[in-house]
Amino acid sequence: MKINDITLNDFYSISKNLLMNNIDDALAVTSRLTATPIAELKKLSPDKWLTLLVSIHEMVNREIHGQGEILKTITLNETEYFLIEFETMTLGEFIDLDIVLNSPGAEQSMHKILSIIYRPKIDGVISEYDSDQSNERADDFLEMKYSNAKSVMYFFFSSERMSLDRMLDYFLTEVKNHLTPDQGTRLQKIVKESLECGLEF
Numbered sequence: 001m002k003i004n005d006i007t008l009n010d011f012y013s014i015s016k017n018l019l020m021n022n023i024d025d026a027l028a029v030t031s032r033l034t035a036t037p038i039a040e041l042k043k044l045s046p047d048k049w050l051t052l053l054v055s056i057h058e059m060v061n062r063e064i065h066g067q068g069e070i071l072k073t074i075t076l077n078e079t080e081y082f083l084i085e086f087e088t089m090t091l092g093e094f095i096d097l098d099i100v101l102n103s104p105g106a107e108q109s110m111h112k113i114l115s116i117i118y119r120p121k122i123d124g125v126i127s128e129y130d131s132d133q134s135n136e137r138a139d140d141f142l143e144m145k146y147s148n149a150k151s152v153m154y155f156f157f158s159s160e161r162m163s164l165d166r167m168l169d170y171f172l173t174e175v176k177n178h179l180t181p182d183q184g185t186r187l188q189k190i191v192k193e194s195l196e197c198g199l200e201f
Contacts, residue, residue, distance in 0.1 A: 010146065
């Protein structure tokens, strides 16, 4: 019986049952990861069931706690996506990321974050950020392998230079270099109010 890789969609579905503290949880996780109906799993002999369960535990532990590869290019649903250059991100991208990260159930929204930082190319160039298009393609990233998605997220948010606050401060500093003091003060006020009310740029 083949055990499939854990995708983001799988992770969301089984995250409440990962400890597999009872037979129902174990059956639910095993059914999800092997694409086998629970009724069929119940037909297994005890020794085959235990062997399969041990394999499931090992794979879940490896996927959840292991380090996946940071992929610069991925193909999902026949569409190729490219990891953006983080230092070129716009204020709108920063704000939309902040909204997702601080919304209820953010742990179930990794696919939305990935849809912001992975984009298709148009005429050989990674497409400009568009909030509506990002939302439309977010579900594609549910099929991304969890370990790879986690590695990208870890790299993105653990890197000091990728801190949203630091990036926003840098962005504002660079912009204000080309503004009058009064314009710079107004810009800071607009950004602060936008973040507080959840406005998307």
